[in-house]
Amino acid sequence: MTTTASVHTTITRIQSGKQTGESCSPELVKSPWAFDLQAPSYGPGASMADRLPPTAPRQELLPEEYRTASDAEIHARILTAKAALGDRVVTLGHFYQRDEVVQYADFIGDSFQLANAAKAKPEAEAIVFCGVHFMAETADIVSAPEQVVILPNLAAGCSMADMADSDSVEECWEQLADLYGTQPGADGRVPVIPVTYMNSSAELKAFCGRNGGIVCTSSNAETVLKWAFERGQRVLFFPDQHLGRNTAKAMGVPLEEMPLWNSRRPLGGQTPETLDAAKVILWNGFCSVHKRFTVAQIEKARAEYPEVRVIVHPECPMAIVDAADEYGSTDYITKAIAAAPDGSVFAIGTEINLVQRLAAEYPQHTIFCLDPVVCPCSTMYRIHPSYIAWVLEGLVAGEVRNQISVPASVAEPARVAVERMLAARPDTTMAS
Numbered sequence: 001m002t003t004t005a006s007v008h009t010t011i012t013r014i015q016s017g018k019q020t021g022e023s024c025s026p027e028l029v030k031s032p033w034a035f036d037l038q039a040p041s042y043g044p045g046a047s048m049a050d051r052l053p054p055t056a057p058r059q060e061l062l063p064e065e066y067r068t069a070s071d072a073e074i075h076a077r078i079l080t081a082k083a084a085l086g087d088r089v090v091t092l093g094h095f096y097q098r099d100e101v102v103q104y105a106d107f108i109g110d111s112f113q114l115a116n117a118a119k120a121k122p123e124a125e126a127i128v129f130c131g132v133h134f135m136a137e138t139a140d141i142v143s144a145p146e147q148v149v150i151l152p153n154l155a156a157g158c159s160m161a162d163m164a165d166s167d168s169v170e171e172c173w174e175q176l177a178d179l180y181g182t183q184p185g186a187d188g189r190v191p192v193i194p195v196t197y198m199n200s201s202a203e204l205k206a207f208c209g210r211n212g213g214i215v216c217t218s219s220n221a222e223t224v225l226k227w228a229f230e231r232g233q234r235v236l237f238f239p240d241q242h243l244g245r246n247t248a249k250a251m252g253v254p255l256e257e258m259p260l261w262n263s264r265r266p267l268g269g270q271t272p273e274t275l276d277a278a279k280v281i282l283w284n285g286f287c288s289v290h291k292r293f294t295v296a297q298i299e300k301a302r303a304e305y306p307e308v309r310v311i312v313h314p315e316c317p318m319a320i321v322d323a324a325d326e327y328g329s330t331d332y333i334t335k336a337i338a339a340a341p342d343g344s345v346f347a348i349g350t351e352i353n354l355v356q357r358l359a360a361e362y363p364q365h366t367i368f369c370l371d372p373v374v375c376p377c378s379t380m381y382r383i384h385p386s387y388i389a390w391v392l393e394g395l396v397a398g399e400v401r402n403q404i405s406v407p408a409s410v411a412e413p414a415r416v417a418v419e420r421m422l423a424a425r426p427d428t429t430m431a432s
């Protein structure tokens with residue numbers, strides 16, 4: 001794919017027959033508010049098959065004036081509101097957001113970069129986080145207490161984060177305690193250390209904080225696992241099995257020492273003997289976006305471009321990571337492209353909005369997404385400029401809409417787990 005039009009424009013052109021190609025759902029051309037009051041779902045696209053938890057936040061219907069205004073009017077209203085608010089507001093845009101959203105962002109980055117960007121703007125009374133729910137929670141945990149964090153559409157969750165709920169993790173923890181006990185061994189290491197990926201609820205970060213555990217990002221997962229192995233005989237890693245497996249495998253942990261925990265079955269569907277030999281117990285979670293990539297796509301890219309560099313995100317399944325030339329976080333991918341000599345060819349296995357933006361930013365290279373089907377993250381997609389206009393105009397009028405507030409009883413232990421991560425690698429600035 002050589003077009004550098006935004007993903008949204010590309011989808012519209014495909015559906016109208018003006019461009020050849022395929023998108024994963026014809027519903028992607030609809031505005032996100034078409035899904036806010038429908039039967040609960042993650043919205044159109046990659047995550048449609050995943051089940052939305054009954055407790056997931058719901059978005060009220062956006063007022064009509066924001067649903068019916070033209071793109072030009074919404075654009076003008078956002079700029080006017082931002083100008084009126086000045087330094088009182090900071091707007092953050094995740095790499096995976098559509099271009100129509102990130103054009104309003106004061107900072108663009110991955111989840112942890114953005115949480116830190118919010119912290120670096122203490123004069124901002126409000127942080128408008130154009131990302132998904134767990135990211136806004138993280139920003140609330142690390143930002144100043146007087147700052148409010150706003151998620152423009154409350155329905156922008158993350159299907160992977162939702163795959164590990166705190167009740168299921170607590171239940172797993174109890175079963176593991178029954179099996180292993182809770183006392184340290186002769187070497188001083190406790191039986192299990194919980195490790196949660198940044199892409200998880202604040203409650204799970206708090207669980208890790210309370211139980212001697214830690215948070216990791218896709219950039220520092222190896223450093224964090226080393227930290228955990230120094231303190232524990234084994235690790236319980238959630239919610240993303242692929243990041244856990246890919247990282248532990250690269251560290252030399254055999255696959256048979258990484259059983260998968262299925263929370264719907266007793267002992268996770270494993271035998272006591274398997275769990276006894278386990279080094280890393282992997283939660284049965286995954287990212288619907290990164291699960292789409294296949295080895296056949298990599299083979300096709302190599303056949304068409306023998307010189308291609310295939311780089312994939314570690315949320316991809318192991319077979320994809322093994323078949324790629326390199327794997328790494330969004331920050332790794334971005335830096336690899338920036339450092340490459342002109343004329344390089346890259347096939348990238350991560351969310352398509354980021355890939356398209358990199359293709360536009362580096363026209364001296366050939367950069368394309370491994371998946372020929374245009375399929376953005378369906379939960380990131382729930383953010384749209386009309387919701388940004390709605391929350392910003394609310395702030396101008398003195399009203400905070402869609403605040404994400406993590407209670408202190410959760411935020412404090414969650415912060416402990418995040419701080420352990422920072423201490424494990426003080427210069428960590430990257431996430432998914």
Ligand code: SF4
Nearest residue numbers: 158159160287289377
């Ligand atoms: S790309 Fe995957 S992990 Fe990231 S927000 Fe979307 S569903 Fe969640």
